[in-house]
Amino acid sequence: MGKKKTLTGALLAAAVMTVAGCSGQGTATGETANAPADPADASGTIKVLTHRTDLVQDGTMDKYAAEFNETYPEVKVKFEALTDYEGEVKIRMNTDDYGDVLMIPAAVAKNDYPKFFAPLGSAGELGGKYRFSDKAEVAGKVYGISTFGTANGFVYNKAVWKKAGITDWPTTPEEFLDDLRAIEARTDSLPYYTNFKDAWPLTAWSNSIGSVTCDAKANDKLGGAVSPWKRGSELNTIDSVLYGIVKEGLSEKDPNTTNWEASKGMLAKGEIATMQLGSWAISQMRAAAEKGGTDPDAIGFMPFPVQKGGKYCAVLASDYQQAVNIHSEHKTAARAWIDWFTEKSGFSAKEGAVPALKTAPMPSTLQDFVDNDVSFLERSEANTGQVNAIDNAAEIGLNKPDYRQQLVDLARSARKGSLEDFFADLDKRWNEAAATAGS
Template sequence: MVAAGIAMAIGLTACGGGGDGGKAGVAAVPGDPAKVTGTITVLTNRTDQVQDGTTARYAAEFNKVYPGVTVKFQGLTDYEGDVKIRMNSKNYGDVLLIPNAVPLSQYPSFFSPLGPASELSGKYDFTDRATVGGQVYGIANIGTANGFVYNKAVWRRAGVTDWPKTPREFLDALKAIKDRTDATPYYTNYHDGWPLTNWGNALGSPSCDPAAGDRLAETDEPWAPGQDLNVVDTLLHDIVKEKLSEDDPNTTNWENSKNLIGTGKVATMWLGSWAVAQMREAAKKAGGDPDDIGFMPFPTQVDGTFCSVVRPDYLYAVNVNSQAKEAARAWIEWFVNSSGDARAGLSISSVKGAPLPSSLEPFQEAKVKFVHMGFAKNALVNDIDKASEVGLNAQDYRQRIVDVARGAAEGDLGTIFADLNKRWADARSTVG
């Protein structure tokens, strides 16, 4: 569900798009909804919503406003892979979630502009992620904060009621859980792999710096002591090193992890705030208490304040080849503003001024600072990351950290950081 922050270059060419640089766009929804007609196909990664009838209910509500539009949905399990292939033709739906693999520079070849950044940035967050030449090519439905999903009842039984303010306090809390309860203090979700990529989204939390991502383009040592990636990856390493995670990471299971934390057999997992709704639903089905599922920020503070990085989920776009652009644009506008999907999923709406979901009210009460990461040097950081073969938002190097920490691979954390820094420095010397 959560969109990866680092895009990967793929072999998409303009032959799959309209070849007009996206100029045949639609900058606004027509004033009279009755005049908007056509049939649109909406591609989605939410196969669960297609199967349980949620998308059909959304379409019915949409038709109360736009009766002349027929909305069809295609739920794709391997969304990234399937859409990447389809984008080599003109047949990739009318409305789609922009695949992470599409470089920002290619957006005008495949998507229609939705309006000027000067206008849309005042209405929606994250528009900078899809702005090319002053035009916005994608709008996010939701944003997600990053933190630890945790079972509050388990933490209370261990005698921990306050959020840890330092990595050491966090480790001590996990140790108390291990000593005083039967729960596994932390669950890595190592086997499925992709949940480990979320550790990369902690970048910016220790420093509370919205430019933390851009600064990666300016340093040869992102894993030097005190740097965000050093703090984040050290915590992951120490959790495993101090035997505060599951006994065998190779046996973890993502779907079952929901039941485990929902019933108090697991205490803590690092994920996005989007996961709270899923964990609460799993708790309800498994006989646990949904109200036990909480969310806490990364255990660091700047000037006495916790910081949580907020990132967008997938961005919605209109296929530049669509024959029903007005209807497609109307769907995006209605879905983001009026469907209630963000609220139902306990997610952060991208609409500026929208209230926070109930799951994040404790963050608001504790005055946690939400950090929106800058995007100015994202393309350069992506190029350096690709050349270095580090994979900032890939699972591989963090699986290596887990393996070294548990003694299943040679080396130590210092060796890992030295290798990562060297590869990053070498890549910087050859990129740009």
């Protein structure tokens, strides 16, 4: 099973969470889940809830636990992998029995974190050590540590692009579309694949917010009646690219028949030229190439086609954040696991992802970005709570696939209307919601 989400809580849903009475594991005292001063101080059995069913099924997580036990022999780690992670955990969180360690579900409002999770330390303490800590910061305390981060861009088959006569990354949206037209004309490959049917890959487009203007705070600036889709805006630029691809027939003829798992092998073989995804996908595409007997080095990654001052910018966004259940009776052991997994396991490097630990190097999967002097910007999450509140009230779903599926349908004439009217409606709903939500 492949990864089924983007780095930034892609399956965001409006949900009301209530904490049931203390009928489960422990008491919600609100004390900090501190790391043990001595490994011998950590003991007990902890349950780790995870969305990575693939890594539990193939024994990878058990191998990590065995390595962890070399340092923490008194802690027993059990894993529970959930296929519908968001849906199942959301239900469990109406009780106090939702594991000892869990990935914070996207459905939990940021301002509600203190109701469900034990604080892990102050923003000052953890912010200097880890990337993405502000995503889980509430009132100066941090409630989650990122598993890893991702850069956003386009996974592409270098051999196909070269066959089409393209040697340089496009620097503008129009150049990008020109390149896809060249692939259409000069190769047998499908220029672009939407992954429309699986839906969740469409949410990755929102992770390019900030890349267009090279502004790490671009997402924060959506927290008001700012008409996010007005002409010249980031979302106007981003969504116009997707619209243009589909409108010109540069993607699959019937998006209702796309298949995520199959798309990996198709891109590896050059049947597909390009897909918009997070950098976490690079290693999966290269693995598909090796499995299919094609060259894994043909899998490349390019930034969003806009430059600022002659440079590309790539916003780094957090994937799931690891948290400690506020009701856990083994908070010290739970925190020991999170710290070890983040700093010592090598997980992010093996996944080809951006490490949460600031002192760790960038992954080899992003070597092309490093070599081409792409600027990495850690996305600010300071205003995420307000932006999410507006987004939910507007019923748009920046981090849900629905509105971009509507955009694709509009572009392929399966939905009536113009792009200008579509953007105007989104702006109207957003601005009206901003007047009543998020303040």
